[in-house]
Amino acid sequence: MSTITIAQHSAQPLTVSRLGYGTMRLTGPDIWGEPADRSQALEILKTAVASGVNFLDTADYYGEDVTNRLIAEALHPYPADLVICTKVGATRRPDKSWVPFNTPDNLRTSIDNNLRTLRREQIQLVHLRLMGHGPVPLNEQLGAMFEMQREGKILHVGLSNVTRAELEAGLQQGPIATVENMYSYAQRTTVTLPHGANPGGEEVLDLCEKHGIPLIPFFSLVHGLPKAGDRLAELARQKGVTEAQLNIAWLLHRSPWLLPIPGTSSLAHLRENLKAAEIQLSAEDMAYLG
Template sequence: MLTFSSTLKSTITIGANTAQPLTVNRLGYGTMRLTGSPQIWGEPADRPQALQILKTAVEEGVNFIDTADYYGRDITNRLIAEALYPYPNNLLICTKVGATRADDKSWVPFNRPDELRISIENNLRTLKQEQISLVHFRVMPNSGIPFEESVGAMFNLQKEGKIQHVGLSNVTRAELEQGLDLGNIATVENMYGYSQRTTFDNGHGENRGGEEILDICKAHQIPLIPYFSLYTSLPANADKIMQIAQKHNVSVAQMNLAWLLHRSPMILPIPGTSSLVHLKENLQAAAVELSAEDMEFLG
């Protein structure tokens, strides 16, 4: 089998300012696309391939896997446990809470303290773990539950030993600053990619992207974990990224990942895919070396 593990040569530390820092390779895998498409619901179309993707990712050096119990309603968690349990000692499984799926397949808030506890207990059970290494609280705007109440519940669950590190997802700059006042924030997971530097939520008038919080992450040694990084990697006017991709003989998607890896050492991309071929292509992006001139050209 062709191996790419040697390309995953750079690492990042989660919880650098805590007594229990965790170091992982700086290209992870996001599992959302393993569920039934297009609604992220139910079993994958090709279940054997989904299991093989998880196994291959770990074999090739990926030791950070992102999941959530609301992906297909426990589908990705169960796939992870089936494919990888008992887990390698260096594997960090990160999950998210704060949302759930209704019977009509809609995404709804699930962020009251009692609901967060239910989610954590469910993740522990389906992932077959006694403690989850990293849990992101996913903000659902205008949910009716104060941000500090939900985040406070996360830190209480951490004190009970159910969570090792607490992270935030889909946050504004103000929410991240508020979170830092409440406790140690280990990571932030926001939408971010070459063509999606900032995310403006028209419905609520707030920016929830990566660019607007990257400076805070750098200052506090908080890894920024971009989601949907490949989903937004093909803008209509992609001339610059296409030129640099052609120069390095890689795809635009691979160049998007390379750009993220070079944008800041505090960025941990987690590209997701339901294709074994695309998984291997994504891993190859870690070997792309961009010059200062390349990065200046890309902007």
């Protein structure tokens, strides 16, 4: 697997393999509660890391706290090169809705909770997830994040679910290590889901490339698969791979600054996703896909 460096100009850069693993799907239905098969969930985490994946994406509001606890149970004490990235800025209500949790006190509570459940003294990378236009301005949220970075609770700060204007504003306030937006072959621009608008990766990719910021696509398999009969399906058929695998390969070839994190609750699908890193796409293939 090729690699990518997070916060390359900082005193403590992090180099990881370019295919990570997003843990969200390890939870129960509606991203809530314990997994249906806990032993398989633990095995997925162990297999991913044993296969060379050293970037895991999680959040304390997955479950709630389910994925963090699974990561700690499966992998602690952690390998030296393992990077665990979490998110703050949101929480879940008992009705399973997603709501902002982004005052400075909220963010501090979330960071302390992540440190406790992940059994870490410092979180290597934390994404501030933006949840629409609420009463807490971006500069106040980011200010709290950078304050905790100065305290040593956070090593690097990233942004998630951001528009181009929000990323530009964030870069004016301090070093942004990574960006995590929805992005896939079929879903490149803003899409509205039940919990709000999700800006697409294409809207910020050139800005990330300009500043050397890895862009981490999320939901690339859940919302990203076009219907059979389009060019992705046809090229997948020609190469003898699945559409999901070709979607991951397209992301890896789209830009060297992309770090896909396909998630799954199936060990078989994890192995399929990992094989996507072996798929070679020519310039002609990429031109055909568009």
